[in-house]
Amino acid sequence: MMHRSPFPRDLYAELAHLQREMQQAFEVSPSIRGQARGYPAMNVGGTPRSVDIYAFVPGIDPATLDVQIEKGVLTVAGERRVADIPEKATVHIDERAVGSFRRVVTLPDDIDPNAVEAKYRDGVLHIGIARKEAAQPRRITIQ
Amino acid sequence: MNNETADIANPADSARNEAALLPPVDVIEDANGITLYADLPGVPKDRLSLHVEDGKLSIEGELALDMPEGMEATHAEVSLPRYRRVFTLSKELDADKVSAEFDQGVLKLRIPKVAHLQPRKVEIRVA
Numbered sequence A: 001m002m003h004r005s006p007f008p009r010d011l012y013a014e015l016a017h018l019q020r021e022m023q024q025a026f027e028v029s030p031s032i033r034g035q036a037r038g039y040p041a042m043n044v045g046g047t048p049r050s051v052d053i054y055a056f057v058p059g060i061d062p063a064t065l066d067v068q069i070e071k072g073v074l075t076v077a078g079e080r081r082v083a084d085i086p087e088k089a090t091v092h093i094d095e096r097a098v099g100s101f102r103r104v105v106t107l108p109d110d111i112d113p114n115a116v117e118a119k120y121r122d123g124v125l126h127i128g129i130a131r132k133e134a135a136q137p138r139r140i141t142i143q
Numbered sequence B: 001m002n003n004e005t006a007d008i009a010n011p012a013d014s015a016r017n018e019a020a021l022l023p024p025v026d027v028i029e030d031a032n033g034i035t036l037y038a039d040l041p042g043v044p045k046d047r048l049s050l051h052v053e054d055g056k057l058s059i060e061g062e063l064a065l066d067m068p069e070g071m072e073a074t075h076a077e078v079s080l081p082r083y084r085r086v087f088t089l090s091k092e093l094d095a096d097k098v099s100a101e102f103d104q105g106v107l108k109l110r111i112p113k114v115a116h117l118q119p120r121k122v123e124i125r126v127a
Helices: A011-026 B002-009 B011-017
Strands: A041-046 A050-056 A066-070 A073-080 A090-094 A099-106 A111-121 A124-131 B025-030 B033-039 B048-053 B056-062 B072-076 B082-088 B099-103 B106-112
Touching: A041 A099, A066 A111, A066 A124, A073 A124, B056 B106
Parallel strands: none
Antiparallel strands: A041 A050, A041 B072, A050 A124, A066 A073, A073 A099, A090 B025, A111 A124, B025 B033, B033 B106, B048 B056, B056 B082, B099 B106
16 A cells, blocks of 8 residues: 655755755765864874974964964964955855954874974965974884 | 767866865955955965856866875865855956956955946036
8 A cells, every 4th residue: 555645745845855965965975063163274184203284264464373382282363354345335245254263273292392383375374293203103123 | 969078078077077165255246346255275376267158257276285295184174175166247247357366365356347337427417
């Protein structure tokens, strides 16, 4: 026997379902922590010699950025201003982040907080922190 | 038939289908035109491409981060190597006169309105 729903299907629910299916099929899998990631976006990576942090802070004066390392925690803070909107103008889309921001990254234990290099290029702040000598892999000669 | 195969093989088309990040934008319109700002951090000037075709404006940029050799990513929020966004322009905008500035990952585009559609002050003569 065929089961028939007593109610017609809700078109909007169907569409929402379809949209979810599409997202699963085509988009990059979303993060388990959701999409609200805060500003600025950050990438973290490393090599046996260094830990590399990239903060995506476009159009900012690097002198106004505040970067600190304290007790194994890296903080990037600053303020972002956007151009003033002229009088009698209409804002159609307003998506870019504005205002003060602050993000914190816990660093691994083996970093050397005195060997830090920070560069700002193309709107990306790259912080490279060397790992301590002792922590770097060493080849042991067999006698 | 042959034309269709050529289109599929076109590298520009295949690039258009690759996954890309959507850059955030601000779009502001005043009496003389539209100003668009887009955030494309990590894109050097020579990897940014802007196209106006069939009344569509497309913004595309490829990321180039200086990564040390052998780096392994442990956490990535910017997880794709390119940005892409397409806008449909309206007829009153003059696509031939788009001007662009790109500095530290921020693109500023100015699209003026067609000259004869810009506001003009009409003088009223009193007889």
